[in-house]
Amino acid sequence: MTEEAAAEGTLSVTDSRTGRSYQLPIIDGAIRTLDLRQIKVDADDFGLMGYDPAFQNTASCRSDITYIDGDKGILRYRGYPIEELAGRRNFLEVSHLLLTGELPSPEEQRDWVAEITNHTFIHESIKKFIDGFHHDAHPMGMLVSAVGALSTFYPEAKQVQDPEVRHRQIVRLIAKMPTIAAFAYRHAMGLYYAYPDDELSYTGNFLNMMWRATELKYRPDPILERALDVLLILHADHEQNCSTSTMRLVGSSQADPYSSMSAACAALYGPLHGGANEQVLRMLRTVGTVGNIPDYIQRVKQGEFRLMGFGHRVYKNFDPRAQLIKKVAEQVFEVTGRSPLLDIALEIERIALEDDYFVSHKLYPNVDFYSGIIYLAMGIPVEMFPVLFAIGRTPGWLAHWEEGLLDPEQKIGRPRQLYVGPAQRHLES
Numbered sequence: 364m365t366e367e368a369a370a371e372g373t374l375s376v377t378d379s380r381t382g383r384s385y386q387l388p389i390i391d392g393a394i395r396t397l398d399l400r401q402i403k404v405d406a407d408d409f410g411l412m413g414y415d416p417a418f419q420n421t422a423s424c425r426s427d428i429t430y431i432d433g434d435k436g437i438l439r440y441r442g443y444p445i446e447e448l449a450g451r452r453n454f455l456e457v458s459h460l461l462l463t464g465e466l467p468s469p470e471e472q473r474d475w476v477a478e479i480t481n482h483t484f485i486h487e488s489i490k491k492f493i494d495g496f497h498h499d500a501h502p503m504g505m506l507v508s509a510v511g512a513l514s515t516f517y518p519e520a521k522q523v524q525d526p527e528v529r530h531r532q533i534v535r536l537i538a539k540m541p542t543i544a545a546f547a548y549r550h551a552m553g554l555y556y557a558y559p560d561d562e563l564s565y566t567g568n569f570l571n572m573m574w575r576a577t578e579l580k581y582r583p584d585p586i587l588e589r590a591l592d593v594l595l596i597l598h599a600d601h602e603q604n605c606s607t608s609t610m611r612l613v614g615s616s617q618a619d620p621y622s623s624m625s626a627a628c629a630a631l632y633g634p635l636h637g638g639a640n641e642q643v644l645r646m647l648r649t650v651g652t653v654g655n656i657p658d659y660i661q662r663v664k665q666g667e668f669r670l671m672g673f674g675h676r677v678y679k680n681f682d683p684r685a686q687l688i689k690k691v692a693e694q695v696f697e698v699t700g701r702s703p704l705l706d707i708a709l710e711i712e713r714i715a716l717e718d719d720y721f722v723s724h725k726l727y728p729n730v731d732f733y734s735g736i737i738y739l740a741m742g743i744p745v746e747m748f749p750v751l752f753a754i755g756r757t758p759g760w761l762a763h764w765e766e767g768l769l770d771p772e773q774k775i776g777r778p779r780q781l782y783v784g785p786a787q788r789h790l791e792s
C-alpha cells in the first residue's frame with residue numbers, strides 16, 4: 364500500500380449557517396469526508412456528513428491493485444496494461460500478480476501452479492449437498508452456497524490475521540472454484556462428477572471437468588483452452604465494483620474468506636453486475652434476428668428495459684475488455700463455427716454506437732456484451748456464464764480482501780445514514 368501523500372492543496376468551505384470557514388486538506392485528489400464532521404452549527408450538532416447513495420463519488424479505500432481510467436478506457440493490474448497481460452501471460456500468472464504485486468519468476472510460477480494443482484479436489488461431502496439441489500437449480504445459487512460451506516471444512520480460516528493461514532485459503536479458493544463450478548454443471552446435466560486432472564492446465568482442467576465423457580483422458584482444444592484463459596484474465600479484477608466492495612465490507616468484520624467470498628458471489632449474481640452476461644444472451648435470443656433490432660432499440664430508448672451488456676459506472680467511452688473479448692470471439696469461432704447471435708450483437712453495437720441516446724448517455728459495450736456469445740459457442744450453458752465470471756474474479760476478490768485486512772486505515776465498515784423517518788412518538792395504549 365502506498366503511503367498517504369502530503370496535501371496538494373486545501374478546499375476552503377464557508378458554512379452560511381454560521382459564517383465560519385474551514386480549510387480541508389486535499390490529498391490524492393480527495394478530501395477526507397470525516398473532515399466535514401468539524402462543520403457544526405452548535406456543540407450538540409453531530410457535524411456534516413457526505414451523502415452519496417450508491418457510492419458514486421466515494422473512495423472507500425486506498426488500493427494499489429487495479430487502476431481504471433473510465434474516460435481513457437485504461438485498465439491496469441498492478442501497473443501492467445490489461446492488453447499486455449491478456450496477450451502475453453496466463454491466468455495463474457496474473458492471479459499471482461494481483462495477489463502479491465509482482466509477476467512470478469519461472470521458479471515461483473512452477474511452485475504456484477503446483478500449489479494450486481494440489482488443491483483442486485473438494486471434500487467428498489460437498490458432493491452430497493450439490494446433489495441436494497434440484498436439477499434446475501441455478502449454478503450461481505449452488506456456487507454461493509458451496510463457497511460459504513467451504514468455511515465449515517476449513518475452520519482455521521477464521522485466523523484472518525495469520526499470513527500463512529490466509530495464503531492457504533487463497534490457494535484453496537482459486538484451486539477449487541473451477542471444481543465446484545464444473546460439479547454444479549455436471550449435477551444439472553445428470554452426469555458423473557469428472558475429477559480434476561493434474562496434468563492439465565488450469566483452464567484445460569476446467570474444460571476436462573465440464574466435458575469429459577467416456578474417454579480415459581480428456582484433451583482440451585488448445586485454442587479454446589487459451590481463449591478461456593484470456594477471458595479469466597479479463598475478469599480477474601476491476602477495483603471497487605459491487606462484488607469486490609462486498610468482499611471488502613464483509614471481510615472488514617474479520618469474517619473468514621469463504622464467507623466473505625460467498626457474499627461477493629451473491630453480489631455478482633445480480634443482473635446489473637456479473638449476471639449481465641447471462642441477460643445479454645437472453646436479450647439476443649429475444650431479438651432473434653437482425654431485422655428486429657431497430658424495434659428493440661426503440662423500446663430500450665423508451666425506457667421499457669435496458670440494453671444488457673451496455674453501460675458502465677466507470678467506463679464512459681469504451682470498456683477495454685470488450686474490445687479484447689471481441690478478438691477472442693473470432694479465434695473461438697474459427698474452432699466452433701460462427702454464432703448467428705454474434706451477427707445480432709455486432710449489429711446492435713453498430714446501431715447503438717451511432718444512436719444519440721446511447722452516445723449522450725455514454726453507453727458502450729462492457730465486458731459482458733461479448734463474453735456470453737463466446738461461452739455459448741464453447742458449449743457452456745447460459746446459466747453458467749456468471750459462474751465463469753466468478754472463477755475469473757476470485758483472485759481480485761481475494762487480493763482486495765487481504766489488502767483491506769492489512770490496511771492500517773481500515774476498520775469494520777459501518778456507513779451512517781440520513782434519518783428521514785418519523786420523529787419520536789408514543790404508543791396510545
Ligand code: SDX
Nearest residue numbers: 601604635636637639669670671672673674675676724729
Ligand atoms: C459489470 O463496476 C464494475 O466494474 C462492474 C464490472 C466488473 O468488472 O466488475 O465492470 C462488471 O458489472 C459490467 C456491467 C454489467 N451490467 C450490464 O450490462 C447491465 C446494463 N447496464 C446498466 O444497468 C448500467 O449501465 C450499469 C449498472 C452498468 C451502470 O449503471 P450506472 O452507472 O449506475 O448508470 P445509471 O443506472 O445511473 O444509468 C444512467 C442513465 C440512466 O438514464 P436516465 O435515468 O439518466 O435517463 O443511463 C441509462 C439509465 O437508464 N442506462 C441505460 C443503460 N445503462 C444505463 N439505458 C439503457 N441501457 C443500459 N444498459
